[in-house]
Amino acid sequence: xxxxxxxxxxxxxxxxxxxxxRCNYSSSVSVYLFWxxxxxxxxxxxxxxxxxxxxxxxxxxGFEAEFNKSQTSFHLRKPSVHISDTAEYFCAVSEIYxxxxxxxxxxxxxxxxxx
Amino acid sequence: DTGVSQDPRHxxxxxxxxxxxxxxxxxxxNRLYWYRQTLGQGPEFLTYFQNEAQLEKSxxxxxxxxxxxxxxxFSTLEIQRTExxxxxxYLCASSLAGGAPGxxxxxxxxxxxxxxx
Numbered sequence: 001x002x003x004x005x006x007x008x009x010x011x012x013x014x015x016x017x018x019x020x021x022r023c024n025y026s027s028s029v030s031v032y033l034f035w036x037x038x039x040x041x042x043x044x045x046x047x048x049x050x051x052x053x054x055x056x057x058x059x060x061x062g063f064e065a066e067f068n069k070s071q072t073s074f075h076l077r078k079p080s081v082h083i084s085d086t087a088e089y090f091c092a093v094s095e096i097y098x099x100x101x102x103x104x105x106x107x108x109x110x111x112x113x114x115x
Numbered sequence: 116d117t118g119v120s121q122d123p124r125h126x127x128x129x130x131x132x133x134x135x136x137x138x139x140x141x142x143x144x145n146r147l148y149w150y151r152q153t154l155g156q157g158p159e160f161l162t163y164f165q166n167e168a169q170l171e172k173s174x175x176x177x178x179x180x181x182x183x184x185x186x187x188x189f190s191t192l193e194i195q196r197t198e199x200x201x202x203x204x205y206l207c208a209s210s211l212a213g214g215a216p217g218x219x220x221x222x223x224x225x226x227x228x229x230x231x232x
Contacts (some may be wrong), residue, residue, distance in 0.1 A: 004158075006158070009155075014196045014207065019123070032217050032218055036221075036223075041225070042225060043118075043206070043222075043223035043224050043226065044158070044206070044208075044221070044223040045154070046220045047222070049218075051218055051221070067151065090157050091160070092157075094217030095217060096217065099202075102160045102163070102171065102173075102217075103148075103160065103217065104156075105150075105157030105158045105159070106156065106157050106158070107156050107157045108155075108156075108157050
C-alpha cells in the first residue's frame, strides 16, 4: 500500500505571500497524484491532478504543483495567497498498474492565511 | 447536478447500537467510494463499488461493517454493534467511469459524522 506524507500539519502565511505545501509518497510502483482542498463544512474538491506529461500541473484558484519522480514528491504552490485559500489541503495518490481504485490520502495540511 | 449527498449529516448513538448512512452519488457516476476520516487524519479507504458490484474492501472494514449499492444508484453503509472507536466522519465519493482506474476525479459529499457514546 502507498504511504503519503504531508510533513506540515499547519502552515500559517500572510496574505499575498507565496506558499508551498509539501507532499511525499512511498513508491514501489508508478502513481497518479492529486491535491484536494476542503473548505470548512464542505466536501473535499479537486484542486489539480498529475496523470502524465508535463511535470508542472496547474489547477484551480491559481495553484500549481510539480511532480518530481526522483524525489517522490508532489509539492503544491501558490505565488500569492488570499484569505479565501484558508482550508485543509490533502495530497492523494493512486497506483497506475493495479486494477484497484484505491486513493491513498495524506493526513492533510491546514493552511491559514493571515490578513 | 446536485452533487453527492449524504444523510444523516450527524449521528449520535450509544455503544452497541446499529447505524446506517446513506449516500446519493451524482446521477451519472457509476463508481462509488466510502472513506472514513478521523480527527487529524486524511480519508482512509473503506470500500468501492462499480455499479452495484462491490469490487474492493479495505481491511479496515470489519465484519461489523456492511455496504450495499442495490441498484447501482444510492449506497448504504451500516455499522452494527457500534464501538467508540467507530466515531469518525464517513465520507462518500463518486466518480465517472471511462478513464483508467485511479485517474478519475472523486466528487465528495460533506460527510456523515458519527459519535458513539
